[in-house]
Amino acid sequence: MKAAILGYGTVGSGVYEVLQKNADVIEARSGERIDVKYVLDLREFPGDPAADVLVHDYECVVNDPEVRIVIETMGGVKPAYEFVRRALEKGKHVCTSNKELVAEYGSELLLLAKERKVNFYFEASVGGGIPIIRPLCECLTADRILEISGILNGTTNYILTRMYNEGADFNRVLKEAQGCGYAERNPAADIEGFDAGRKLAILASIVTGRRVEFGDVVTEGITGITAEDIRYARAMQAKIKLIASAVWEGESFYALVAPRMVAAGHPLYAVDDVVNAVMVRGNMLGNVLFSGRGAGKLPTASAVVSDVIQAARHADENTGLYWSGTRIVPESIRSMQSRYFVRTDAKNRQQAELLFPGLEQIDAGMEEEFAFLTGRMTEGEFAERVEELDRIYAGFRFES
Amino acid sequence: MKAAILGYGTVGSGVYEVLQKNADVIEARSGERIDVKYVLDLREFPGDPAADVLVHDYECVVNDPEVRIVIETMGGVKPAYEFVRRALEKGKHVCTSNKELVAEYGSELLLLAKERKVNFYFEASVGGGIPIIRPLCECLTADRILEISGILNGTTNYILTRMYNEGADFNRVLKEAQGCGYAERNPAADIEGFDAGRKLAILASIVTGRRVEFGDVVTEGITGITAEDIRYARAMQAKIKLIASAVWEGESFYALVAPRMVAAGHPLYAVDDVVNAVMVRGNMLGNVLFSGRGAGKLPTASAVVSDVIQAARHADENTGLYWSGTRIVPESIRSMQSRYFVRTDAKNRQQAELLFPGLEQIDAGMEEEFAFLTGRMTEGEFAERVEELDRIYAGFRFES
Numbered sequence: 040m041k042a043a044i045l046g047y048g049t050v051g052s053g054v055y056e057v058l059q060k061n062a063d064v065i066e067a068r069s070g071e072r073i074d075v076k077y078v079l080d081l082r083e084f085p086g087d088p089a090a091d092v093l094v095h096d097y098e099c100v101v102n103d104p105e106v107r108i109v110i111e112t113m114g115g116v117k118p119a120y121e122f123v124r125r126a127l128e129k130g131k132h133v134c135t136s137n138k139e140l141v142a143e144y145g146s147e148l149l150l151l152a153k154e155r156k157v158n159f160y161f162e163a164s165v166g167g168g169i170p171i172i173r174p175l176c177e178c179l180t181a182d183r184i185l186e187i188s189g190i191l192n193g194t195t196n197y198i199l200t201r202m203y204n205e206g207a208d209f210n211r212v213l214k215e216a217q218g219c220g221y222a223e224r225n226p227a228a229d230i231e232g233f234d235a236g237r238k239l240a241i242l243a244s245i246v247t248g249r250r251v252e253f254g255d256v257v258t259e260g261i262t263g264i265t266a267e268d269i270r271y272a273r274a275m276q277a278k279i280k281l282i283a284s285a286v287w288e289g290e291s292f293y294a295l296v297a298p299r300m301v302a303a304g305h306p307l308y309a310v311d312d313v314v315n316a317v318m319v320r321g322n323m324l325g326n327v328l329f330s331g332r333g334a335g336k337l338p339t340a341s342a343v344v345s346d347v348i349q350a351a352r353h354a355d356e357n358t359g360l361y362w363s364g365t366r367i368v369p370e371s372i373r374s375m376q377s378r379y380f381v382r383t384d385a386k387n388r389q390q391a392e393l394l395f396p397g398l399e400q401i402d403a404g405m406e407e408e409f410a411f412l413t414g415r416m417t418e419g420e421f422a423e424r425v426e427e428l429d430r431i432y433a434g435f436r437f438e439s
Numbered sequence: 440m441k442a443a444i445l446g447y448g449t450v451g452s453g454v455y456e457v458l459q460k461n462a463d464v465i466e467a468r469s470g471e472r473i474d475v476k477y478v479l480d481l482r483e484f485p486g487d488p489a490a491d492v493l494v495h496d497y498e499c500v501v502n503d504p505e506v507r508i509v510i511e512t513m514g515g516v517k518p519a520y521e522f523v524r525r526a527l528e529k530g531k532h533v534c535t536s537n538k539e540l541v542a543e544y545g546s547e548l549l550l551l552a553k554e555r556k557v558n559f560y561f562e563a564s565v566g567g568g569i570p571i572i573r574p575l576c577e578c579l580t581a582d583r584i585l586e587i588s589g590i591l592n593g594t595t596n597y598i599l600t601r602m603y604n605e606g607a608d609f610n611r612v613l614k615e616a617q618g619c620g621y622a623e624r625n626p627a628a629d630i631e632g633f634d635a636g637r638k639l640a641i642l643a644s645i646v647t648g649r650r651v652e653f654g655d656v657v658t659e660g661i662t663g664i665t666a667e668d669i670r671y672a673r674a675m676q677a678k679i680k681l682i683a684s685a686v687w688e689g690e691s692f693y694a695l696v697a698p699r700m701v702a703a704g705h706p707l708y709a710v711d712d713v714v715n716a717v718m719v720r721g722n723m724l725g726n727v728l729f730s731g732r733g734a735g736k737l738p739t740a741s742a743v744v745s746d747v748i749q750a751a752r753h754a755d756e757n758t759g760l761y762w763s764g765t766r767i768v769p770e771s772i773r774s775m776q777s778r779y780f781v782r783t784d785a786k787n788r789q790q791a792e793l794l795f796p797g798l799e800q801i802d803a804g805m806e807e808e809f810a811f812l813t814g815r816m817t818e819g820e821f822a823e824r825v826e827e828l829d830r831i832y833a834g835f836r837f838e839s
Contacts, residue, residue, distance in 0.1 A: 065580070325732045337723040
């Protein structure tokens, strides 16, 4: 079976490498040999093993009926969307690692794949190498899914882990992470929670069977987190993690990416460094956790190739991965419930105790502050009450 | 689609409950309604919701052509093997939670299922509710699997967690666990590692594609673990866990269930109480971890029902889960490499330092003992050297 790789960057060259190095096991598991007939990239790669199959024009890929599987690893929606759409229209399977593409055009491309009896797969778009899309569709099927909460962005988890270990501020760690290539020059997509938000939109679309738009996911970034916040987290035996979370209650659901205080004992507490993890809570199953090195060239490529194998196994049928184009809008998070950690000025102590009866004081040895943990209440309730306090230094949702 | 449940014990009644309570999502995901036409059990269950469909004779189940899916939750091989074989021969799909059955007759039943173009599924036989069988077969397919290590037995993990938290000896905790129903009256299958060994044999069979016999898995139990061992584990910032591990090196592999010292930072270190976890290491992927509440009525039932849904989706085809009947025997663990933790008499210090140059002394405040961690060496080498020391109080493999 002939395949083509679109984009010979980190993931694309990783896919090429996995297909070469593990050719024997891949052939055994696919039932046939997977040959890369083309690698499409605008650049030249003299001396590279893929140089022989390198092409610069998509037309020769999309118009070659021998190519049954198109592997899209370019990233971004332009021209990836156009290329993927045309491949599906020609009856080719598409496997992609491109979360922007899936978050934005997933429902359209899934429908097209279904109509043409081919598959549009994107295991690598969420959690890199960790299997989560297929387990959600084929394993966790007996349950009503109540919650998916995950650490879906390795860069921010790396930054937060270093902040925690070193008691350091966000900006210093970000600069160092940029210096050694762990964070991008323009880090907004990671640190503002957009990347995690796109991945959450994909997972929520799978669970609800309808289109969850990234723009409807509330995102809060990690840029404001300070060394003092970390000090409190330590005092609480908690860590601050950027959690992407979708919670279902009956027909409605919430979708939020935000930094949270996560207590020791919570399944995501121990997920450090560049590790990603997805926790799924079902009404029968309880919690299951999938974790591993999310990003990275070869883990991501491994997930893409697992999709290629799946496509080869189901070369003549659509396997049913699908959500409809009908948009479903998450509830306003104002009615979402949580506990909250708040740092305020020491002079607010009495007022805080009136506003939040039963609060639990947190002592991290900073005398000029009064910090506390509230009971469970809605975001709306919390916002109203906390507004009464002046000089709020920080606030985080708390998960135990 | 009509199904029959064989055995109305904990898991069987859980399956019935999941099928009733989540009927709507199950129908949506299966593409059709799953009706339980029969529940087979020798006992009566007056007033139970399943009483209406209760039968006592397997003949009426196996001879009813309307029954397309047989759900076997009796446990044990007699009469489960006979019942399952006959169901497959009649062209019925079988979903089971029965690890003894799969470990002993898996290859024969898989072949039969393949010949009859039906499916023999057993997701619940390993890790209870945690998806691991299907992810291994359908997600982690691009990788050469190098290792599977897991905490596959909830009872022993519960006992070891309590021993760790309370600094208590094995026997006391076992008695209490038996008192509250966490451990069975005859606990040998759990505490001697046989249960975990059967599950490991199943996972190893899937990975190698050949029959790995339970009898060829080396098993060491947890009965000898003392409060002093725990004290040393704490001093090393480690925990003692019963680890089931298969390690592949080229064409050969090792299979061992044994208690190990697991250092903080190891993916299995944080897996406590009745939680199960399976770590899979691939040559491209690195480590991925699947964890969750393994056992328990509803989590296990959820995994069984996910198999039922898969069978309904693939009612007319075998989906390829298979290993051949050719037996593959693991290598002798004598050539397996590890580090070792040893407790010996204080008077052996000098000799130990000669036998294990570069050893790392471990101090847990017990002056009459000399305890140390060795470098990496084979089991054979270790056994030869350690034999030179008299009065060995304990020895564990060490994982970091």
